[in-house]
Amino acid sequence: MSTTRQIKTFIAAMTMAAASVAGYAAYTSHAMHAWFALAVLALAATTSRMKVKLPGINGNMSVNLPFLLTAIVNLSAAEAVAITCVSTAAQCWPKRNAKFNPQQMLFNLSMMTFASSSASLMFQAGWLNRAEWSSSTLPLLLATATLFLGQTAPVAGIVAVSERKSAGFTWRNLAQLSFPYYVVSVGITSMVQAMSSHLGWGLALAVFPVMYGIHRSYRLYFSQMVESVPQPMARAAGAGA
Secondary structure (H helix, E strand, O other): OOHHHHHHHHHHHHHHHHHHHHHHHHHOOOOOOHHHHHHHHHHHHHHHOOEEEOOOOOOEEEOOHHHHHHHHHHOOHHHHHHHHHHHHHHHHOOOOOOOOOHHHHHHHHHHHHHHHHHHHHHHOOHHHHHOOOOOOOHHHHHHHHHHHHHHHHHHHHHHHHHHOOOHHHHHHHHHHHHHHHHHHHHHHHHHHHHHHHHHOHHHHHHHHHHHHHHHHHHHHHHHHHHOOOOOOOOOOOOOOO
């Protein structure tokens, strides 16, 4: 099988998996939160354009993860998936005069839909909330871990197919670059969760300048690394790719 056909097969499988998980997540969704969802959507879409280029990988990382996590833990699965799709499309949309790649867009939308749907299902899992050993932060940690794996594993897979590279090596490289960002994001989300009961969901607005500062720090740090690392891998988008 040619590389092109393998890539198309991989993307088709990713699309079907995303549609299946998203459909089930939407079916089990709870009540909608229109105004909160719109606020998180605006923040997620805005910060999705605040991107940094990852060294060693032909792709980028945006700083919208805390808002995606906020959607997952506060909104219905349907709302979380919708916010993820819009922010992913905004992140992947090419700059002026750049060529639009529909295949890349389809993969990124499918990958992020699958990851956010799976994370939402994990956070809302009844067995987890009923477990005696469960804590208030455990669902958030497991949802974040699910989102992390749901983003990084498919990216490593598409790189392995398209570039004939080791999926394990690619995943470790990707995880090493993005894991600290996930730790920071889950910490920010946890603090917002703890304080929102007193200050209201408008507290999410205060996270924006924090993420802008993180974006500037990551951009400065990675720009120094990019100069010394080749960029041969396949382009991908998402919070971790």
